[in-house]
Amino acid sequence: MEDIKTIEATPAKDLPACPVETTLMLIGDKWKVLILRDLMPGTKRFGELKKSIGHISQKVLTAQLRDMEASGLVNRKIYAEVPPRVEYTLTELGYTLKPVLDALWNWGEEYKAKQ
Numbered sequence: 274m275e276d277i278k279t280i281e282a283t284p285a286k287d288l289p290a291c292p293v294e295t296t297l298m299l300i301g302d303k304w305k306v307l308i309l310r311d312l313m314p315g316t317k318r319f320g321e322l323k324k325s326i327g328h329i330s331q332k333v334l335t336a337q338l339r340d341m342e343a344s345g346l347v348n349r350k351i352y353a354e355v356p357p358r359v360e361y362t363l364t365e366l367g368y369t370l371k372p373v374l375d376a377l378w379n380w381g382e383e384y385k386a387k388q
Contacts, residue, residue, distance in 0.1 A: 299344050300370065304329055304337045306377070309363070309370055312347065316362040346370070 288295050300306055304326065311317060311325045323334055338361060341347040346367040352358040 296373070299346070300373075302337065304333060305341060306374070308334075308337060308341065309346070309367065310374055312361060312363045312367070313371060313374065316360050319359050319361070322361060341367075 289298070300309065307326050307329075308322065311322055317325070319334070319338075322338075323329060323331065326334065329337075338347060338349065342349050345364055348362045348364050350360045350362070352360075
């Protein structure tokens with residue numbers, strides 16, 4: 274899968290013709306979907322995200338958040354404190370993914386009910 278920075282730097286005419294593929298390029302990683310899920314209710318600090326997501330390393334979470342910030346899905350706010358406080362919030366664009374996450378939730382619930 275391509276790096277998000279490559280995707281962001283790619284003019285719209287060079288993005289995949291299929292909108293599903295474009296979406297998957299931005300949120301196809303399981304960690305990104307979980308980050309979106311956990312930021313839907315509102316702003317979280319890095320430690321809160323790491324705890325709510327579960328088995329994700331600090332390095333991977335940092336990389337995923339940076340990619341999502343670069344693609345315009347997440348805002349990062351740094352407070353000049355000691356120790357530094359960093360908060361993450363979905364952007365307006367990030368919140369537009371709510372129906373996608375809701376659909377994934379509903380499908381997963383239906384699947385589990387049939388098992």
